[in-house]
Every structure is written in structure tokens, then in C-alpha cells.
Amino acid sequence: MVEETADLRVVNARVITQHGTISGGVAARDGVIVAVGDESNLPEAAEEIDAEGNYLIPGFIDPHVHWGLSRYEFEYHEGLEHDFETETRGAVHGGVTSVVNFLLQKERYLPDMDFFKRAGEENSYIDFAYHAIVHQDHHIEEIEGLAEEGIRSYKVFFNWYKHASPELGIDHSDAGRTYKVLNRVADIPGGVVMFHAENEDLAIERRKELQAEGRNDLQAWSESAPNICEAMQIEQIGRLTEYTDSRAYIVHMSTGEGVDICERFQKKGVNLHAETLPAFLSHTYERDDLGVWGKISPPLRGEASKKRLWEGLRTGVVDTVGTDHCPHKIEFKEKGEGKHGDIWEAIPGDSNGIEYFLPVMMSEGVNKNRLSMERVVEVCSTNNAKRFGLYPRKGVIAEGSDADMVIVDLEKSAVVDDDFYHTMEPRYSTFHGQELTGLPTHTIVGGEVVVEDGELLVEPGDRNYLGRGPEGVDLE
Numbered sequence: 001m002v003e004e005t006a007d008l009r010v011v012n013a014r015v016i017t018q019h020g021t022i023s024g025g026v027a028a029r030d031g032v033i034v035a036v037g038d039e040s041n042l043p044e045a046a047e048e049i050d051a052e053g054n055y056l057i058p059g060f061i062d063p064h065v066h067w068g069l070s071r072y073e074f075e076y077h078e079g080l081e082h083d084f085e086t087e088t089r090g091a092v093h094g095g096v097t098s099v100v101n102f103l104l105q106k107e108r109y110l111p112d113m114d115f116f117k118r119a120g121e122e123n124s125y126i127d128f129a130y131h132a133i134v135h136q137d138h139h140i141e142e143i144e145g146l147a148e149e150g151i152r153s154y155k156v157f158f159n160w161y162k163h164a165s166p167e168l169g170i171d172h173s174d175a176g177r178t179y180k181v182l183n184r185v186a187d188i189p190g191g192v193v194m195f196h197a198e199n200e201d202l203a204i205e206r207r208k209e210l211q212a213e214g215r216n217d218l219q220a221w222s223e224s225a226p227n228i229c230e231a232m233q234i235e236q237i238g239r240l241t242e243y244t245d246s247r248a249y250i251v252h253m254s255t256g257e258g259v260d261i262c263e264r265f266q267k268k269g270v271n272l273h274a275e276t277l278p279a280f281l282s283h284t285y286e287r288d289d290l291g292v293w294g295k296i297s298p299p300l301r302g303e304a305s306k307k308r309l310w311e312g313l314r315t316g317v318v319d320t321v322g323t324d325h326c327p328h329k330i331e332f333k334e335k336g337e338g339k340h341g342d343i344w345e346a347i348p349g350d351s352n353g354i355e356y357f358l359p360v361m362m363s364e365g366v367n368k369n370r371l372s373m374e375r376v377v378e379v380c381s382t383n384n385a386k387r388f389g390l391y392p393r394k395g396v397i398a399e400g401s402d403a404d405m406v407i408v409d410l411e412k413s414a415v416v417d418d419d420f421y422h423t424m425e426p427r428y429s430t431f432h433g434q435e436l437t438g439l440p441t442h443t444i445v446g447g448e449v450v451v452e453d454g455e456l457l458v459e460p461g462d463r464n465y466l467g468r469g470p471e472g473v474d475l476e
């Protein structure tokens with residue numbers, strides 16, 4: 001019998017653990033889970049929450065966000081600090097308790113590491129880690145140094161940005177540079193190369209044709225980067241990963257073709273894995289009503305891809321879900337032309353992903369019987385922690401893990417309107433107008449209740465940079 005008291009107890013819950021779903025509760029002390037199980041076995045605590053029979057799950061981990069995009073208003077570093085506060089405020093309202101953010105700048109990353117750590121520690125509502133986007137030769141030189149600093153995932157724009165947005169100072173990577181990065185990361189314990197996989201040479205030609213036809217609809221954006229653009233790059237990534245005996249991860253995989261290709265390489269034992277997004281699991285290019293709000297990159301696909309991505313999540317070919325949350329103010333997103341303005345000029349990317357992540361996966365996944373609650377927890381939390389070296393500190397309800405947990409009421413619903421989000425820009429997302437069923441009632445971060453029934457109870461800051469070591473990484 002445990003004699004010591006705890007800080008917090010959650011009781012009367014259906015707790016998702018790695019050994020199945022149990023009826024009972026969890027106790028936490030000093031930010032860490034100290035007991036899981038039947039209530040009679042939990043220590044007394046200063047604070048108690050009655051979950052009223054609802055699910056208690058590990059908080060979601062968003063492995064794919066782009067803080068600092070508000071640089072359209074701010075310099076990148078200032079934008080990073082800004083977005084950590086505004087966007088992780090949305091995260092805790094939505095049930096996300098850790099985040100891995102993509103660093104993206106032209107300069108070397110290592111000289112700014114102290115700033116990057118401080119930016120999150122001082123401004124975030126949740127613990128955080130980083131990926132680095134390697135798009136300059138000097139970034140490739142930093143790979144080993146970044147691993148020492150706890151960054152072991154490196155993203156490559158495989159051919160993307162060759163033609164688009166040269167003013168952003170982002171260099172694309174050809175097969176040669178891709179080979180160099182894969183080869184180098186193969187020697188980093190727990191290292192993985194992440195890929196934006198779209199063939200832009202083909203996309204730019206299709207785009208010229210569609211523009212010449214005078215097309216300006218959301219479906220034209222999809223037709224300008226057809227499924228084959230993604231398939232061509234994933235095929236090459238699979239072969240290069242096999243050739244270098246390295247590890248690869250396709251971010252925001254959008255097509256059924258991608259699922260088929262990944263499955264083929266996985267069967268051969270190639271370490272090729274994939275993430276998809278709530279948007280690709282929910283929408284198709286037929287959503288013309290979304291206008292430029294539906295412009296994301298890669299673009300929305302057809303019904304067959306959507307179906308195949310859900311299948312991939314069930315079979316394990318697709319093993320993580322992230323959001324690709326890009327925080328843009330609506331004026332910048334629409335380039336001042338409104339929701340149905342110029343589709344070619346509008347900025348790609350969906351906002352508010354980190355806040356709709358859990359509600360969409362509950363609404364579209366669990367409540368529509370596409371995925372079990374246990375599988376949703378695996379692909380939105382546990383696998384994300386394992387993939388990026390955060391497990392078992394994160395991604396699981398178990399003794400010794402951080403007490404990052406969410407109570408989910410599967411019957412609670414809300415319509416996504418201008419008041420739904422708590423981020424910098426709540427006025428748009430690809431889910432606007434949609435009713436979502438399955439919402440968090442309590443978000444607990446480090447053993448502290450941070451949001452209860454929609455009310456934010458804490459100030460930002462005092463959070464942890466999650467430097468990732470080789471330990472605990474499960475990439476098989």
C-alpha cells in the first residue's frame with residue numbers, strides 16, 4: 001500500500017494503458033504518474049477529478065507543426081516565441097500535451113540552439129522537441145552536432161520549393177542531396193530523415209496548363225499536384241532508404257498510392273514510415289466550399305485515397321498522425337482576396353490543426369468506428385513518442401511517465417466556429433462549420449490541470465525542452 005500522498009488523482013475513468021483499457025484511475029506526484037489502477041490502490045491526493053466514466057488517455061503528441069510562420073508579421077525568431085504561446089494555448093484546449101516543431105531558417109541552427117530552447121521554455125504551455133529542416137549544405141554539416149543537442153530528425157524538401165516561393169530562402173533537395181542526408185543520418189542512433197515528398201517539376205507544368213485554362217477552383221489546386229507527384233518521390237525515397245540502409249518518414253502523406261508504396265517497401269524490411277493528417281482523413285478535393293482555406297500542400301485528394309489512408313492506419317502501414325499546423329493570420333492566408341480569391345496566390349497550409357487534432361480523430365475515427373480508441377491513442381500519441389525518442393516519458397499512461405493526460409467525453413460536441421479555437425487566428429480552418437463529436441473536458445500537463453471545461457487555468461512558460469537521446473527509440 002502506498003503511504004505517500006499524491007498531488008492529483010483522476011478517478012472513475014476508463015484508462016487507456018498499454019496493457020488494455022481498465023476501469024479505475026491515475027495518481028500523479030511532482031508531475032509524474034505514481035499509480036495506475038483500481039481506485040482502492042491509489043494514494044490520497046490534494047486534488048481529485050471525477051472523470052464520470054469517460055476515457056482518460058495520454059495527451060496527444062503533435063509531431064508536425066510550423067511555429068514561426070507568423071513571420072509574415074514578425075521576424076522568424078520573434079515569430080517562434082509568439083507562436084509557441086498562442087498556438088500551444090490552442091493545443092491545451094484541444095488535448096495536445098507535447099509538440100515537435102520544425103525549425104526552418106537559412107542560417108545554421110547550432111549557434112541559435114540556446115535561443116530555440118528558451119523560446120519554448122519561456123512561452124509554451126506544453127513540453128516540446130524539435131526537428132531541423134536541412135535545406136542548405138551547411139545544415140547537412142550540422143547533423144551530428146544537432147544530434148548532440150537532442151535533435152535527431154531532419155526534414156528534406158525532396159524537390160519541393162525548387163520553383164515555388166524562392167523569396168522564402170528555402171532550397172529544395174535533389175536526389176544527390178537526399179542521398180547525402182540519408183547516408184549521414186543512418187549513422188545517428190535513433191536518427192530519421194523526414195520527407196516532404198512531391199515532385200515539383202511535374203507540378204509546375206500542370207500548374208501552367210491549369211492557369212492557362214483560367215482555372216481558379218480548389219480542385220484545380222489538387223490537379224496541379226496530382227497523386228503521381230507524391231508517388232514518384234516516395235518510390236525514390238524508398239529506394240534511396242534501402243540503398244543507404246537508413247530510416248525515412250514521409251510527412252503528411254496524402255495518397256492511396258503512397259500507402260501502397262510504403263507497404264511494399266515495409267514488406268521488404270525497409271525502414272520507411274508515414275504520417276498522415278486529419279485533413280486527408282476527412283476532406284476531399286470536392287470541398288469547393290472551402291475555397292482558398294482548403295489550399296494545403298500536398299493538396300486534398302479523392303475519396304479512394306481517403307479510404308486507403310484509414311486502412312493504412314488500421315493495418316499499421318501508416319503509423320502516425322500529425323497536423324502540419326501553419327499559423328497564418330487570415331489576411332495573409334487569403335492574400336487579402338477573401339475566401340474565394342486567387343487559389344494560386346493564397347498561402348498553402350491549414351491553421352489550428354493542433355487544436356482540432358483530437359476532436360477530429362475522435363469524431364471521424366472513434367465515433368465513426370474507423371479506428372478503436374486504443375488505436376487512435378497509438379497513432380496520435382504512443383507511436384509519435386516512440387518515433388521521435390520521447391517514449392516512455394511521453395505517450396503512455398504508466399508509472400514513471402510524465403502525467404500528461406486528457407479526459408475525453410465521446411458524446412460532447414461542438415460546431416467549429418470563430419469561437420471554437422484559442423490560437424492566434426481562430427477564424428478559419430478546413431473544419432470550419434463542421435460539427436465535431438468527442439471533445440476533451442480536462443487537459444493535464446505535468447500533473448497540473450491546465451484546461452477544465454474550456455477554461456484555461458495556467459500561465460504559459462516553465463515548460464521543458466525535450467532533448468532526444470538514442471534511448472527508447474523504437475523505429476522498427
Ligand SMILES: [Zn+2]
Pocket residue numbers: 064066251324
Ligand atoms: Zn509541414
